[in-house]
Amino acid sequence: MKPAPFGYLRPGTLAEAVAALAGDPGAKVLAGGQSLVPLLNMRLAAPTTLIDLNALPGLDDVTVDEAGVRVGALARHAAVLASVEARRVQPLVAMALSNVAHPTIRNRGTTVGSLVHADAAAEMPVVLVLTGGSLEVEGPAGRRTVAASELFVGPLETSLHHDEIAVSAHFPALAPGAGAAFEEIARRHGDYALVGAGAIVDGDSVRVGFLSVSDLPTVVDLSGVAEADLGEAALAELEPGDDIHASADYRAQLVRVLTPRVVAAAREHAAHRLGRTRG
């Protein structure tokens, strides 16, 4: 199908984009469009106006320092994934990104767009929560930082106001000596995961973030839990949902399988990083 008609604005400055969004309650922001355009094509969404960010300067950078990785609103998944520096400073970002759809989609889709789309079945929202990251957003009142823990409030729903535009996302660095891993199970390669899990292990701290289990990306603290009990301990904090893709029971079983697997992989990653630092 084709999208319903909509107005189109292609602002040259962020201020113009924010003003346009503030002036039209039915407007939506277009960056990569790899989630939005299918919704428009299937007429599941019909915004009055699309405000296309693609002509805005300076938003496509991936900047990395020892504190973390900052991803601009127009940085494509492929550019983030290709950044060797980003992979070194926060490896979990690349680990998760390689599971985001297919390379062709990653060439156009943006990481920040995926965050504000806030699909609980998507990889990047849970990575932002698990790494303790944040979003920089610009609105009529200026710029503010929204912590990942405050960002996701419901399925496809964030705490951003209608007139705010996400400018960049920040993924803090993986601590020295810590390890990360990402695992997911999908029916077909490149599909949304039935269940996915990312883990960060740092000394005694074990935290696992789950996607596609419930309506929100959910991080569970599993520090001090015995290896054999990891799956059940995670399930105690989760309420797996039912949908046409998988039953709640099946999702629970995938949590039991994936949790110990992803924690073991994160421990191995930590050992590997430690070995490399000493070596």
Place this chain on the structure above:
Amino acid sequence: MAEELHQIRLTVNGTAHDLRVPARRLLSDALRHDLALTGTHVGCEHGVCGACTVLLDGEPVRACLVFAVSVQGQEVTTVEGLTRPDGALGPVQQAFAECHGLQCGFCTPGFLTTITAGIRDNPEPTHEEAREMIAGNLCRCTGYQNIVKAVERAAVLAREGGPSEGGFETGLRPSSTTGDASVVEEVAQQPSRNHGDDVVDREDDAATTGLGA
């Protein structure tokens, strides 16, 4: 109320085109309807099947998930742009012909563009990498085995053919594997045929995009 039209310029297979399109015109439809480049096929129209894949500034994207207005000023390479300068099949097209990499041919344009960029970025793919390269494209005929063979064969042909092969600045040329040769030539000879006011009459056609080539 008449839908607002936007003036844009797209460079397709090396030729610049000025178009007036509504904002909702998908790049796939701009190519097929406005430019009569029907080599780009439209399958699922929501980003799953990969048939409409074209190269945008050299990188594969789904033409059905991009609005033409949003890529104004950029360079598009379609399957029609993959032939060699003398009109002969490009290495990926040649490999598909040799390896029987297609049956009905509907999905083929998307495979050809995807693999063209794939072997440019990875000139010697392993068997596993060849499979990964096409993982985002669906084919309901072949069972993929011959397409994977065609990826590997295309990589060999491209290496033998030298770095200039693969067709990124090759302009409009008929593609005898998947493009519609007669239409391409017609557009090449009459570049203004589908431009300007003529396009206005075609706005309502957007809802009737056929699936045929």
